[in-house]
Amino acid sequence: MTRDPSGQARSVEDHAGIIARMLEPLSEQPPEETVRLDAALGRVTAEEVRSEVDLPLFRNSQMDGYAVRAADIRSAPVALEVSGDIPAGHTSPVTLIAGTALRIMTGAPVPTGSDTIVPVEDTELVLGRDDDLEGAVVEIRRSRAAGEYVRERGSDVRRGEVLVSAGTRLAPRHLAALAAAGVETVRARARLRVGILTTGSELISSGAPGFGQVYDANGVALAALVEESGATVSVRASSDDDPAAFERILDDALAQSDLVITSGGISKGAYEVVREVLHPRGADVTTVAMQPGGPQATAVVGGVPVFAFPGNPVSTQVSFVVFLRDPLRAAAGLPPIPPVEAALTADLQSVPGRRQFLRGLLDGSGGVAPVAGHSSHLVAGMARADVLIDVPAEAEAVEAGATVTVWTL
Numbered sequence: 297m298t299r300d301p302s303g304q305a306r307s308v309e310d311h312a313g314i315i316a317r318m319l320e321p322l323s324e325q326p327p328e329e330t331v332r333l334d335a336a337l338g339r340v341t342a343e344e345v346r347s348e349v350d351l352p353l354f355r356n357s358q359m360d361g362y363a364v365r366a367a368d369i370r371s372a373p374v375a376l377e378v379s380g381d382i383p384a385g386h387t388s389p390v391t392l393i394a395g396t397a398l399r400i401m402t403g404a405p406v407p408t409g410s411d412t413i414v415p416v417e418d419t420e421l422v423l424g425r426d427d428d429l430e431g432a433v434v435e436i437r438r439s440r441a442a443g444e445y446v447r448e449r450g451s452d453v454r455r456g457e458v459l460v461s462a463g464t465r466l467a468p469r470h471l472a473a474l475a476a477a478g479v480e481t482v483r484a485r486a487r488l489r490v491g492i493l494t495t496g497s498e499l500i501s502s503g504a505p506g507f508g509q510v511y512d513a514n515g516v517a518l519a520a521l522v523e524e525s526g527a528t529v530s531v532r533a534s535s536d537d538d539p540a541a542f543e544r545i546l547d548d549a550l551a552q553s554d555l556v557i558t559s560g561g562i563s564k565g566a567y568e569v570v571r572e573v574l575h576p577r578g579a580d581v582t583t584v585a586m587q588p589g590g591p592q593a594t595a596v597v598g599g600v601p602v603f604a605f606p607g608n609p610v611s612t613q614v615s616f617v618v619f620l621r622d623p624l625r626a627a628a629g630l631p632p633i634p635p636v637e638a639a640l641t642a643d644l645q646s647v648p649g650r651r652q653f654l655r656g657l658l659d660g661s662g663g664v665a666p667v668a669g670h671s672s673h674l675v676a677g678m679a680r681a682d683v684l685i686d687v688p689a690e691a692e693a694v695e696a697g698a699t700v701t702v703w704t705l
Contacts, residue, residue: 305585308618308651311592314580315619318594318601322554323627327486333474336466339484340526340629345460347477350450355406357382358445362397362419362434363410366442375422378432382407397434406446413445414438453477463629485629489530491549491556492518495569496607497536513609513675514559521616522557526628530554537567546573550600557620560607562591570604579604585689587650589615609675614653614684617703635686635701638664644687644694651689655681656702664702681705 328342357363368376379396384403392398392409400406400413414436424432453459459477460470466482474482492515499512512534519529531549535541542561549556561570562581571581571593579595579602588611593604605615622632638656641663646652655667655678664685668677683702687694694700 305583305590306592308584308586311582311584312619314594315603316623318596319555319623319627322488323623326627326629328483329486330481331484332481333471333479336471336482336484337468338526339466339482339487341460341462341464341466342483342485344458344462345474345479345482347453347455347457347459348479349477350455351452351476352447352449354449356403356447357400357406357413358402358447359413359415360402361400361413361415361417361445362436363392363400363407363413364397364436364440365392365394365410366412366440366444368395369412369414369436369439372439373435373437375433375435378421378424378429378434381429397436399429399434411442411446412440414440415445465630488527488554488624488627489552490522490527490624491531491553492522492529492533493531493542493545493549493556493558494518494534494607495537495542495558495560496534497567499534499536501534514607514612517609517613518557518559518616521613521621522624525621525624526630527624535569537561537569539569539572542569543573546597546602550598550602553600555601555603556597557616558602558604559612560605562593562604562606564591574602574604585650586614586618587647587652589618589653590650592619610655610678613678613705617684617705618653633704635703637699638662638683638702640685640694640696640698640700641665643696644685646687646691646693648692649689652685652687652691653703654685654687656683656685657681658683658702664700 331339376397378399379393380398382390382398382400382404384401386404390407392407398407418437420435422433422435459473464470494512494515498508498510500509501512515532515534519532522529530553533545535545558570561568574593574595575581577595577597579593581593583590584592589606591606595602605612625632639662642665644666656664657667658664664683667681668674682705686701686703
């Protein structure tokens with residue numbers, strides 16, 4: 297059991313620093329890959345993307361209405377012959393005859409010779425019908441200046457200009473701009489491949505639990521946390537408390553992953569399968585002065601970092617948020633999620649000597665209230681929370697009204 301020179305359990309800060317240093321090589325020179333646009337949501341661009349076209353691609357109408365010359369409608373109201381129709385998607389160039397109008401739809405190419413669009417709301421067809429413009433005449437009720445409701449080519453972006461900067465986490469708005477410019481793929485940071493291993497003979501993944509069995513919540517929780525942090529799950533497996541069984545899934549995960557996370561099997565009791573297998577491989581098995589999440593272990597096996605968390609569901613989730621979330625986000629090119637301050641709205645009790653991470657719920661006005669109890673098995677209570685209340689190790693109680701640090705979940 298590793299402790300600091302004073303004989304005390306390792307501090308949260310010290311353990312977080314160890315994990316951050318283990319993961320630094322994965323973020324200093326992150327690999328890149330080419331990603332299809334339809335699979336690029338949430339990915340972080342590895343290089344800037346410049347437009348190869350002007351946007352809009354051509355002069356087009358901003359409104360349904362009539363394409364005219366501003367000079368011909370200066371004395372509006374005025375009646376003009378309708379010389380044709382231009383729907384969206386029209387592919388043949390059209391020229392406007394002076395002294396006439398062309399009906400035009402939104403997005404349709406503006407004809408040569410036209411410099412303004414009159415919205416349909418400012419017009420009335422006085423001869424002809426909407427479905428038959430033969431011999432039609434339209435009355436333009438108000439004048440328009442040159443350029444009104446005309447989208448000029450390149451008015452959004454010019455060819456060669458930056459569409460998306462390097463280091464951008466692609467959101468739907470970015471994908472829309474890239475698609476509009478005809479971009480089909482982007483260079484993005486490759487996602488770290490994370491193996492997730494849960495342990496315990498009591499675990500089942502589905503079906504009706506037998507006596508003494510529980511559903512494997514940690515595999516689901518860790519997979520979601522990994523994906524949310526910009527990485528991807530390479531392997532997700534579970535083993536019972538047989539060391540040989542765990543060693544098989546560990547070796548498989550190591551072969552396919554950039555890092556591996558385990559849950560369970562590292563405490564001081566019997567059947568601690570992760571500790572049994574990792575300790576001979578050089579693992580640093582320790583106790584961190586925190587609750588929940590005290591038992592922790594780290595190792596590098598075959599060049600792959602391994603992070604072992606305790607098995608209670610709340611302990612596993614708290615361990616990830618406190619120790620792994622920001623390093624994984626850094627490797628993905630994402631910003632950290634720093635703790636913030638809030639005003640405590642109810643008294644709380646704490647265990648002195650251990651830094652507490654209690655579940656809490658923000659009230660929308662800068663206040664936070666404790667949710668559920670201290671125990672690390674209260675996974676439904678965790679679901680009701682949206683933050684962790686960070687209580688210093690020396691505190692035995694914190695009164696309502698005090699300012700506390702909270703970690704966003």
